[in-house]
Amino acid sequence: MQGNTRVGPTALYTAQAWRAGSFENAEHFDHRLGRLMYTAGDMVQKYLGPVLPTYMKDFHRYLFIRHRAFEERLDATVPDMVIEVAAGLSPRGLTYARRWARTRYLELDLPNMVAAKRKRLQSLRLPPNYHLAETDILARDFIERLPLKPTPDQTLMVITEGLMDYLNMAEKQRAWENIVALMKMAAPDSRYLMECWPRQRVLPASPAGRLGVKGVSMLVGRRVDENLHENRKEAEAALRQAGFATVSRPDLVSPLRDAGLDPHACPFVLFECGV
Ligand SMILES: C[S@@+](CC[C@H](N)C(=O)[O-])C[C@H]1O[C@@H](n2cnc3c(N)ncnc32)[C@H](O)[C@@H]1O
Secondary structure: OOOOHHHHHHHHHHHHHHHHOOOOOHHHHOOHHHHHHHHHHHHHHHHOHHHOOHHHHOHHHHHHHHHHHHHHHHHHHOOOEEEEEOOOOOOHHHHHHHHOOOOEEEEEEOHHHHHHHHHHHOOOOOOOOEEEEEOOOOOOOOOOOOOOOOOOOOOEEEEEOOOHHHOOHHHHHHHHHHHHHHHOOOOOOOEEEEEEOOHHHHOOOOHHHHHHHHHHHHHHOOOHHHHOOOOHHHHHHHHHHOOOOEEEOOOOHHHHHHOOOOHHHOOOEEEEEEO
């Protein structure tokens, strides 16, 4: 199993979203292709609104909530170490490493994306607790290749935002097994945070919704609809099968309501797992 580098452009898109959503430090990760794709997304939401399912009409606002939800869980736990897999061009690592001098923040991604990120970081003064490295979450030697590893007295937060639903079922299991093994090296109250886009929410009876998923599938070179868990129960069972002992769902309803968004239309659920 090997990581799919064609997922890269989706990170350019979300980098632009974090910029549009005014996330701290997001201005450093501007990318021309990302800007173009994001503007096209804005136009689709604006002009095709009436024929789109609710989550696509407000797609960018749901993305902002997703990013904030991960940050709220980080703020609530303040771990000693964060390992963010598939960090893309997210500004979060830089922001939190600057904010929390005592937390080591390691961002990981495939080599093409790490190279793109390094370019954008080279003119910045990076805090000593910020680290960026190449990885492939599917690799058998994922842990051995990490430049930093947690110790049993350190609390760890592992994050995968916007990754898991680009992986097929066997790849998800492999990735989670790697994460479980990593978390077992850290303090017992360490956590893993991810979001899941269940098929029942993403593929409603709307031709526009199906077209959107087809477009993403073409971009990443594989059928994304076949990667999706049917519902959250199925995803939860798969997480337990991979070795997570606890699986809970942090509250998304309040932030969605506060933002004036319909919680029932939200296309993803958030999972927080322990080992
Ligand atoms: C949608 S982007 C998400 C980026 C970032 N987390 C965000 O929310 O802006 C998906 C990221 O997954 C990365 N990726 C895909 N397959 C991977 C793998 N096997 N191992 C590590 N990263 C991977 C891609 O390179 C890309 O940066």
